[in-house]
Amino acid sequence: MTDFSIIAVFFVGLLGGVHCLGMCGSIVGMFAAQVPKSSKFSGGRWPFHLAYNGGRLTSYMVAGALAGALGQAGLLLRDAVPVQHLLFALSSLMLIALGLYLAGIWGIVRRIERAGGVLWRYLQPLTRGLLPVTTPARALLLGVLWGWLPCGLVYTVLVTALASGSAQSGALVMLAFGLGTLPNLLAIGLFWENSRRWAQSRRVRLTAGLLVAGFGVYGLIKVGYTFYLYGWTGSCHVAA
Secondary structure, three states, X not given: OOHHHHHHHHHHHHHOHHHHHHHHHHHHHHHHHHOOOOOOOOOOOHXXXXXXXXXXXXXXXXXXXXXXXXXXXXXXXXXXXXXXXXXXXXXXXXXXXXHHHHOOOXXXXXXXXXXXXXXXXXXXXXXXXXXXXXXXXXXXXXXXXXXXXXXXXXXXXXXXXHOOOOHHHHHHHHHHHHHHHHHHHHHHHHOHHHHHHHHOOHHHHHHHHHHHXXXXXXXXXXXXXXXXXXXXXXXXXXXX
């Protein structure tokens, strides 16, 4: 894992705000409507939004730790095949696909989201029991559940967590990604209408998508260069 990887997934989360609006905008908008405008909690609506996003980031880190642990088990095969190389190449390809999706050029990521809806069908009914959101504790639990919402953006970064080589690194990858999404989802929750107009701009979507795809292209170049230097059975410690 390199500093570039952490910075890259942070910016993927930040640039993915155009996707967050479409995927989570209505949910966060509904959540914002549920939050009491006059509350006994100091800070008004902020404690609710911070609690919700804290729960969401917690779920991301758990998913990242599981993916990283799974990737670590796969690295036991590295004497036979450079597993980490292949996983990092796959994560780079998925970043390219995600970037093209954000730019409105290719919609394969939407199919991945549909495939990931199995777990969500079991979790979604639990969210109804937490509505209306009357306390930050409810907002936190709601965020934990909504953290498992099927999302192509999350699934793409989970492949990077898978390639990271350990549970701790996988959790760190997803934390960096989650922090990148935080400004967007806070803006959606607090300034819904203005955020929607901004993110629906064709120019914004195209720019964000191409930048995300650029991270994927860089990753593929890095993997190719490593193979050039070390060969198929060389070092497997490509920074994920």
